[in-house]
Structure formats: C-alpha cells, structure tokens
Amino acid sequence: MSRTQLVVLGSGTPNAEADRASSGLAIAVDDLPYLVDCGHGVVQRVVQANAASIIKWSTVDLTRLFVTHLHADHTVGLPDLLFTPWIHGREERTAAYGPRGLKDMIDHIQDAYRVNTREHLGAHPASPGGFLADVKSVQAGLVYGDERVQVYALGADHGDMEAFSYKFVTPDKTIVISGDTKPVSGFADWAGTPDILVHEVYSSAQFASRPPSWQAYHSRVHTSTEELADLAKEIRPGLLVLYHQLFWGMAAVDLVGEIRASYAGPVVSANDLDVF
Numbered sequence: 062m063s064r065t066q067l068v069v070l071g072s073g074t075p076n077a078e079a080d081r082a083s084s085g086l087a088i089a090v091d092d093l094p095y096l097v098d099c100g101h102g103v104v105q106r107v108v109q110a111n112a113a114s115i116i117k118w119s120t121v122d123l124t125r126l127f128v129t130h131l132h133a134d135h136t137v138g139l140p141d142l143l144f145t146p147w148i149h150g151r152e153e154r155t156a157a158y159g160p161r162g163l164k165d166m167i168d169h170i171q172d173a174y175r176v177n178t179r180e181h182l183g184a185h186p187a188s189p190g191g192f193l194a195d196v197k198s199v200q201a202g203l204v205y206g207d208e209r210v211q212v213y214a215l216g217a218d219h220g221d222m223e224a225f226s227y228k229f230v231t232p233d234k235t236i237v238i239s240g241d242t243k244p245v246s247g248f249a250d251w252a253g254t255p256d257i258l259v260h261e262v263y264s265s266a267q268f269a270s271r272p273p274s275w276q277a278y279h280s281r282v283h284t285s286t287e288e289l290a291d292l293a294k295e296i297r298p299g300l301l302v303l304y305h306q307l308f309w310g311m312a313a314v315d316l317v318g319e320i321r322a323s324y325a326g327p328v329v330s331a332n333d334l335d336v337f
C-alpha cells in the first residue's frame with residue numbers, strides 16, 4: 062500500500078518572515094518527493110526535516126520539480142536546488158516542469174554559476190549530471206505520470222504572468238495545490254473532491270486596511286478568505302490547508318476563523334515542516 066505525504070517546506074510569501082521559508086511543498090509518495098516551487102530556504106527546510114526525522118528522504122532525492130509561476134518567492138531557491146543536492150551526492154538530472162520562461166531562468170542560473178561548476182567538476186568526484194535540469198513547458202492537462210503519480214495542470218489567474226495550479230493523483234491520495242491565483246472559474250470542477258486542497262489566501266478583514274493600490278493588486282491576483290470559503294463549500298476537500306497566507310498582522314487562528322465563519326469543513330493554517 063502506497064503512502065503519500067504532503068510536506069510543507071515553505072509556507073511564506075514575498076514578505077520574508079522569521080519562521081517561514083517562501084513557497085515550497087513536497088508531495089512524497091513512498092518517500093520519493095515531488096517538489097512544487099522552490100522559494101528561499103526550501104532546500105534548507107529539507108535538510109532540517111531530514112535531521113529531525115520528519116522525513117526519510119533527503120536533498121539527493123530532489124529530482125522532480127513543478128513550478129507554479131516565476132515569481133521570485135517561488136523560484137529564488139532554484140540555484141540552491143540545482144547545486145546543493147549535487148554537492149550532497151545527487152547523480153540524477155532534475156526533471157523540471159513549469160511555465161514558459163523556466164528554461165531560460167535555469168539556463169541563466171547555469172551560466173551564472175559556470176565558474177563554480179567548472180571547478181567542482183574538475184576538482185571533486187562529482188557526478189557529471191547532478192546539477193543539470195531537463196525543463197519542459199507545461200500546458201493544461203496531464204503534464205507528468207509515472208508508477209506513483211499523475212500530475213495535472215490547470216491555468217491559474219495571477220495577473221500578467223503564466224501560472225498554474227497542480228493536481229497530484231497518487232494511489233492513496235489526491236492533492237490539489239492552487240499556486241498563486243485569484244479564483245478561476247472551472248477550478249472547482251477540475252479539482253474534484255481532493256483529500257487535500259492547499260490554497261493560497263489573504264485575510265479579508267485585514268484587506269480593508271491595505272492601501273488602495275495594494276487592494277487593487279491583491280484582489281486582481283490573489284484569493285481572499287471569503288472567496289476561499291465559497292470555493293471550499295463547492296469542493297468539499299477532506300482537508301483545506303491555508304498556505305502562502307497574507308496575514309498582514311493577523312494571527313493564524315483568526316485567519317482560520319475567517320474561513321470558519323462560513324465554511325464548516327476541516328481547515329488548518331500551514332506552518333513550515335507540517336506534514337499532512
């Protein structure tokens with residue numbers, strides 16, 4: 062019997078916070094991780110989770126990556142993901158999936174670190190491929206499949222950049238990850254009734270005190286607690302996990318309270334290193 066775990070590696074946003082790495086989730090099937098996004102601190106969280114025996118896998122197992130969009134809080138950890146596990150002994154190339162532009166971004170990172178790579182390949186017993194990635198652009202539909210998981214993408218609405226939501230279907234769980242997005246018509250139908258819905262969110266209550274220009278931005282590209290509660294009522298996930306939370310000073314318990322005001326299903330606010 063397979064066992065699927067959702068590991069929260071980073072629950073943060075572009076606003077650096079003391080106790081949150083920026084975006085990174087792992088869906089681990091039988092202890093093999095499929096990483097979604099790689100913001101700052103995500104590789105360090107894998108080291109930390111392994112050291113604390115929260116996970117059995119380690120950085121060298123990070124060889125499958127799905128990127129929701131190219132904002133820095135979801136991608137600034139990519140150099141870390143390419144090079145640190147390589148130093149730890151990773152031999153496999155990473156299979157990376159994401160929006161158009163991901164390949165350019167990774168090619169530029171490889172260029173930027175060419176001095177490091179050349180020295181390391183010359184002076185150390187390093188694998189010739191462990192720092193490389195094979196990048197494929199994602200379109201809506203089935204984007205990846207193997208004996209453990211099928212991964213489906215749906216176009217998200219995150220302003221003027223290509224962005225995706227992902228659905229992971231494993232032998233024992235279905236997990237839907239919104240990525241950064243405002244509510245998209247068709248999302249609920251596409252999501253089905255997952256065991257876990259991991260959804261970005263901002264506080265509707267705190268939104269009122271934001272400057273008008275930021276209100277315009279957030280309502281155009283993100284999802285409020287009111288909107289998410291409506292979505293959850295339609296989807297009825299086994300568990301709703303709030304992540305990429307824009308608290309704007311609010312306590313997590315109060316953010317959950319905003320959802321509970323109109324949604325009765327199970328809901329939690331994610332913290333780094335939570336496992337579901």
Ligand SMILES: [Zn+2]
Pocket residue numbers: 074075084132134135241305
């Ligand atoms: Zn973000």
Ligand SMILES: [Zn+2]
Pocket residue numbers: 130132219241
């Ligand atoms: Zn974003």
